[in-house]
Amino acid sequence: MPFVKRALLGVLGAIVLVLAGSYLFRVEAIARLVGTAEEPGQRAAVEQTAQDSRESFRSEVAALSASDGAPHAPQVPLDANGYFQPPEPDEIPDGPFGESIRRGREIFLNPAANATDYVGNSMACANCHLDAGRRANAAPMWAASVRYPTYRGKNEMINTMEDRVKGCFTYSMNAPASPAGGPPPSGDQIYKDLESYFYWLAKGAPQGVTLPGQGYPVPDEPAQGYDRARGLKVFEENCAVCHGDDGHGRQDVNGRYVFPPLWGPDAYNWGAGMHRVNTAAGFIYANMPLGKPYSLSPQEAWDVAAYINSHPRPSDPRQPGQMSVQEAHDAFHGKHKGYYNEEVDGRVIGEGVEAEPTGTPAATGTVTPEPAALR
């Protein structure tokens, strides 16, 4: 008996070692992959420009408040590429407003843990709005903040920031499959905290304009159009290493997503903006593979966007029980680029798969380096 026990313990120990080893290997592999973006010297220069531009913005604001109030605005702080430079973490104010900003940031990075009741998949806001919503051309929140309220064709009404965020909960975060069965109710503190965070990110940006770097820069549809068969090749060569051969993402030993899913029961649903081939092509072109932006040609970006958006995912919340895929296509998808309502590999795209939220709330896949001050 003692021998059996010892043997069992030995086997168990070996399993633990292998799992821990593979986890560490993966974390290091990510760091290597992600670290390829810039040379260390270059990165320091970029960071210096960012800090300098915020610093001079702050001293201009201070000088203006001390002056006679003559109407002129401080210079908009810009980064080395000419995009708006959002504030550094040490610009978060003290007190209740600062606390709200920090909570908003936490929700944005990890909604499954910090807005658990309203999340029906394993995605985080920051999976699609990179670098905690700071990165230009990854639909940054500083550019979003100065654009609302505005009219949206999607729901044919004036949308406040809260309405817009509600949309990303409903579709990108698949809220219908969440514990609450829908997005946070109007007026919820979650919206207030997210809006505080976005407003703070936009400190020093002009209001009511479309800033360079807003949204995703969609390259023109190539002459050859888009094709999922060509996209499969792009996927295998550039994406599967992180997002998995089956596109379902990769989890660590604790079930936390290290790389978010691109399709399947845990991904964004058929109503999400990312399901449009053009929108996904723009996101991918400027942001993927992670750490190598703009390395794909526009043709490759369109093809791989078509590939990932020709796989099953949870259905469009406007459709189940209310209308058929055909009717949803005519009502909502007719003008979009993609395969919705078309037959691919023997199934109609848009039919929807049962959502499978992980249940474990720490599901963010973000590997965005955290600013040191917030770590």
Ligand code: HEC
């Ligand atoms: C699956 C990817 C994905 C996830 C996850 C996601 N979004 Fe989005 N979000 C998008 C897309 C796509 C757009 C539309 C961008 C465009 O059309 O250029 C968008 C747009 C937005 C906008 C408006 C941007 C603008 O410039 O007008 C806001 C605000 C926003 N999202 C907030 C959120 C928040 C908050 C969360 C988390 C609760 C979230 N998003 C999660 C994909 C995502």
Ligand code: HEC
């Ligand atoms: C080095 C690893 C890596 C590679 C390679 C990579 N991605 Fe990603 N991808 C990520 C990570 C990590 C995120 C989430 C970003 C974050 O949270 O900061 C992401 C996010 C995404 C998203 C938005 C979130 C989602 O899950 O829907 C899409 C779409 C995407 N990647 C597509 C691609 C495509 C297409 C390729 C190949 C051209 C690719 N990625 C290559 C790591 C990678």
